[in-house]
Amino acid sequence: METLKHFDVIIIGAGAAGMMCAIESGKRGRSVLLLDHAKKIGEKIRISGGGRCNFTNLNTHPSKFISSNKKFMVSALNQYTHNDFIKLVESHNIKFHEKKLGQLFCDNSSQQIIDMLLDECKKANVNLLTDVIIQNISKNETNYSVELIDYIYSSSSIVVATGGLSIPKIGATKFGYDIAKKFDLDVISPSAALVxxxxxxxxxxxxxxxxxxxxxxxxxxxxxxxxxxxxxxxxxxxxxxxxxxxxxxxxxxxxxxxxxxxxxxxxxxxxxxxxxxxxxxxxxxxxxxxxxxxxxxxxxxxxxxxxxxxxxxxxxxxxxxxxxxxxxxxxxEGYRTAEVTLGGVNTNELSSKTMMSKKHEGLFFIGEVVDVTGHLGGYNFQWAWSSGYVAGQYT
Ligand SMILES: Cc1cc2nc3c(=O)[nH]c(=O)nc-3n(C[C@H](O)[C@H](O)[C@H](O)COP(=O)(O)OP(=O)(O)OC[C@H]3O[C@@H](n4cnc5c(N)ncnc54)[C@H](O)[C@@H]3O)c2cc1C
CATH class of the missing domain: 2.40.30.10 (Translation factors)
Known part of the structure; x- marks a missing residue:
């Protein structure tokens, strides 16, 4: 099998965190390939908040998150705050309201958030490939290789943004944990949460x-x-x-x-x-x-x-x-109805400033696949935006 093309960055998982990271890397002029096995991307965003996406919370604070390292999320949440995301939403003329307890929801539909992210990906020249099966990820001295069924892509950075295990019927897999283990990173046993x-x-x-x-x-x-x-x-x-x-x-x-x-x-x-x-x-x-x-x-x-x-x-x-x-x-009720997954890639393995693996230069983990879980109320999306943004600055 021959290598089809080289990218600066390959991101696996075009959910909330993956799209945010793709946008930020692309804006920095990096060539970005965003891959997802789903035919339709952003499904969790679409079903979130009862179809209106509770996209962030005005009270975002590290105390609203669960992790074995209580301070791990501080840097990312400071680098990209809920106000930064609100500005992005406003710049797309998406109307929203506070429902209660600082929770911000779209007035109309969560599809607006997906469309906004796709529009930003387009502006940042992100190459999006859906409905792909990723068979293997490996690393040689200089690059990472991502093996699909018929061809291989290579990249300098790999970002794993495959989310947690909740709602398997819309595409959740343990792929991110398997990649972490393959690269000898510790994974804290996942379990269903907000369930x-x-x-x-x-x-x-x-x-x-x-x-x-x-x-x-x-x-x-x-x-x-x-x-x-x-x-x-x-x-x-x-x-x-x-x-x-x-x-x-x-x-x-x-x-x-x-x-x-x-x-x-x-x-x-x-x-x-x-x-x-x-x-x-x-x-x-x-x-x-x-x-x-x-x-x-x-x-x-x-x-x-x-x-x-x-x-x-x-x-x-x-x-x-x-x-x-x-x-x-x-x-x-388990992952069938859980909103999120507790546990994930051990934060001790990652830099809190960049989300890059301490053991492997160029390997990043962002979003729910990491051992950071928000309370109910828009905090999980804020973690996806913040961790995605941060990785996007360093890929
Ligand atoms: C019903 C429901 C409602 C929710 N409502 C809210 C809410 O209102 N507010 C809030 O803050 N949070 C909410 N959440 C949680 C929020 O959706 C997640 O925390 C957030 O989507 C995590 O973002 P992510 O990018 O890490 O993962 P995801 O958004 O799950 O994206 C992961 C992506 O990776 C892809 N993927 C997975 N495995 C593979 C593979 N092997 N190969 C290629 N691609 C792969 C998936 O198809 C998916 O596109 C809700 C969750 C659920 C289930």
Missing amino acids: PLTFSNNILDMCKNLTGISQDAIVSYGKTFFKEGMLFTHRGLSGPSILQISSYWKLTNEININLCPDLDVVSYLGNKKKLNSKQDISSVISEIVPKRLALSICNYLNINGKISEIPNKILIVLANFLNSWSLKPTGT
Whole structure:
């Protein structure tokens, strides 16, 4: 097989990070080949944020990221900030809004972000090749070789931007981890994150009965907690607070849910007992959580009757359930529904300033394939933009 062409930079994976890196390398006058095995690129961007792409967050800060090196992301986030990305979005006249908690979404469609990136790639003379199968990547003394089925491309720099393992049906693969291992880089075991939690037996039955109900809650695991919406589903629990805690939760341990985060339920029930002693307990609880949830909790705890007739110690059990429900998930829904992947290429192997491998000159890893995972809310895309930008300055 003969080498077809030499490029300064070959980027593998035309997702958020890969496209950003291609644009930046191209703008510096480097010849860039961007490769993807998918027929249609930017699929994760397209499905993100419910089709409106939560493309960054105004509160971007290293504390919003999980990594075995808590400071690794600082340099990239400083070199290319959320404001830099907002400027790019504005320069393409894409209208956006803050939904909540600093989360910025397109007003219309996430396709606008894909089109913007493709337009920038075009302006930067990036060569894009989709629907390709990459069989091997190797290195000789001077160059890297990327072997496709019929031909080989060579380059001075290789950027691996193949993302994580979530949503395999739209093209996620472990290719990036395999390349890292091939080049003798450590990979921290990946696992599904920002993912719904599953439960067994009676908790699952309760969730099934309550499917579709959402409730503001504080969900905590150890000292980590999130106060956001929680959703009952026919498979278990989901919603932002559950997705957030799933990135921290470890199998076999309990999580804790406060279903009434702004109310001391013990005092509330004490006052209600004094004031309105004839009221049925489930209707008392219906005043602070949705009616179906109130009924379900009373059934689950087998508490019924008029509040006046219920002993205080039973009311305390009920109050504790509402303010501090401890439950043990059996697992997660896994990569099928996870938004991101925890773990990845160990940050100890990479320069935080350039994203280049410390062992191999010219080999870069960016985006989700690296052991940096953002909280829910636009942080994962910001990491893709920032790490892609940084590598683009040094390829
Ligand atoms: C349903 C969903 C919703 C999300 N919503 C948001 C959101 O609103 N905000 C947010 O910040 N984050 C969101 N995320 C997370 C975000 O999409 C990712 O963190 C981000 O896309 C990572 O960018 P990346 O470039 O590293 O990887 P990706 O965007 O996944 O791109 C990787 C690319 O590599 C290609 N590839 C993979 N393997 C190979 C191979 N073997 N050969 C060639 N090419 C390959 C893939 O086809 C893909 O194009 C969401 C994720 C999901 C699944």
